[in-house]
Amino acid sequence: MALDVLFTLAISSDRETTTLTDATVYGGANPARNTLRVFMSLQKMDVDSVGTVVALTASPNDPETVTSWSWTTQPDGWLKFYYVAIPAYGVGTTYAIYDAVYDSATDLVYRSLSNGNLGNALSNVTFWEPISDPAALANNEGEANESLNITSLIYQRVLTFNSQYEYAVLIGGNCACTDCDDDEIIPPYNLFSLLLNGAIKADQWSEFVKGEQICRTIQSKFFAC
Amino acid sequence: MLVPTEATVIYQSELKLIDVAYEISLNRSMRKPEVRKLIRQGTNIFLWLQAYQAASFLTREEREKIWVCLLDIADVNNFAVAPVLGQTNQPSVFVGQANNITNNVVYDAGVPFINGNVDTGTETVDSFILTVAYGAVWHYTVRKPGNQRSGIVQASWTSDGANVVWQHDSTNDIGDTSPVTIVVDYSAGLIRFRAVALSDDWIVEGNRYLIYAPGSGVSAGSGDGGDIDGGTA
Secondary structure (H helix, E strand, O other): OOOOOOEEEEEOOOOOEEEEEEOOOOOOOOOOHHHEEEEEEEEEEOOOOOEEEEOOEEEOOOOOOOOEEEEEOOOOEEEEEEEEEEEEOOOOOEEOOOOEEEOOOOOOEEEEOOOOEEOOOOOOOOOEEEEOOHHHHHHHOOOOOOOOOOEEEEEEEEEOHHHHHHHHHHHHHHHHOOOOOHHHHHHHHHHHHHHHHHHHHHHHOOOHHHHHHHHHHHHHHHOOO | OEOOOHHHHHHHHHHHHHHHHHHHHOOOOOOOHHHHHHHHHHHHHHHHHHHHOOHHHOOHHHHHHHHHHHHHHOOHHHOOOOEOOOEEOOOOOOOOOOOOOOEEOOOOOOEEEEEEEEOOEEEEEEEEEHHHEEEEEEEEEEEEOOEEEEEEEEEEEOOOOOOEEEEEEEOOOEOOOOOEEEEEEEEOOEEEEEEEEOOOOEEEEEEEEEEEOOOOOOOOOOOOOOEOOOOOO
16 A cells, blocks of 8 residues: 655644644545544653653544644653554455454454455454554564555654753853853853754664663753752 | 765764764763763864855865865764775876876765555655755666666755755656656655656666755754754754
8 A cells, every 4th residue: 555654743832742743645646544544653762772652642533534643742862653554444355464454333453364365254253353553563564464455654753852942941041141151161062062963963864772872861961850 | 885075974974973972972971081082073073064054155165174174073984884986097108298197086876766666656766854965866767567767857955845846857768657757845854756656566766866965954843833853953
């Protein structure tokens, strides 16, 4: 299923909430939006590449119409999004093993257990298994159990907006200081600039582990307790 | 193999900046001599890259001063990928005759790309971050059994992606490749080279050459809910 997926990111003015918006252009040459069910999950990754699930609030809270997902802003660093767009089950379609579909009556997702799967009801456990976490199917891309009939994407970023905010606070505070010793404030300014730009470049060049490590150091050294 | 051009020096310097920042981050104490040395190196790389952001206003000589410094401070020549140096014919000296010296310069082979299964619809064949370049040239081939054409696409864009212009030239078809057209656009921080297909099973592949513009960055997230991208502090 050819589908070009696009996202945009935004943060609330109080920096409490971050939102990922689905900017994909559906319809036309792409499948229509109402023919798909879209699922998303998010993990905050650490320097050992271990993820912690972050709760998402979908808006609208319906995989048929969802356009954005929000979460409580996480500490800066590596975020990993799992996105899948799953087509509807068709009784006249022959499914291969691991193909995934949604039940248009319930929006539940099922995965085929065999090749040549034609005309078998989704309730038939010989041919279909329910999938409780559809977004996790994105993990199978490139693997033997990949669901070839869906669109899946693992979208990764190193976000640094908390660091950028704290950097601005540091600079603003020093600008207002009339009796500060420049020899004391310039070295941390340089180090903060260096680390922050290293993290920004890590995001641009997809160096996620390094970006996460750099963000951890920025937080430990420059954020107020 | 990389030629040590201005573009590759800037690219490798940015990667070096990431590595240096990462190495610094692994240390708890910023006072150790080896860490302070890394901080000095990283700060210098960062400052030179910052200076290079004004490249469009600098003369060629002024830009060369910057990236020659980066060659040194970013240890670009110590990268595992060796630069390909131009080949120089040994000069022939003939008494009483002119001496001809010819340098054969080996150009960058470009970045290869391929989408081996373009089906009906619009699919991205190649993409890269908007801010790494001012423009690009793609040499491409569209093919499937019995049908083939090759072409060149040139594109240029503003640093915010609001204005993307491109043009296209190609050979005549072998068979019929009319179901596939090429477009270049900008979306979500990426310049995209895309194939629009009216039928299935096409292969679109080639090499991409960037007109490099490093370090311009993208606006940092604002306090009123604006989009977030990487920025330069």
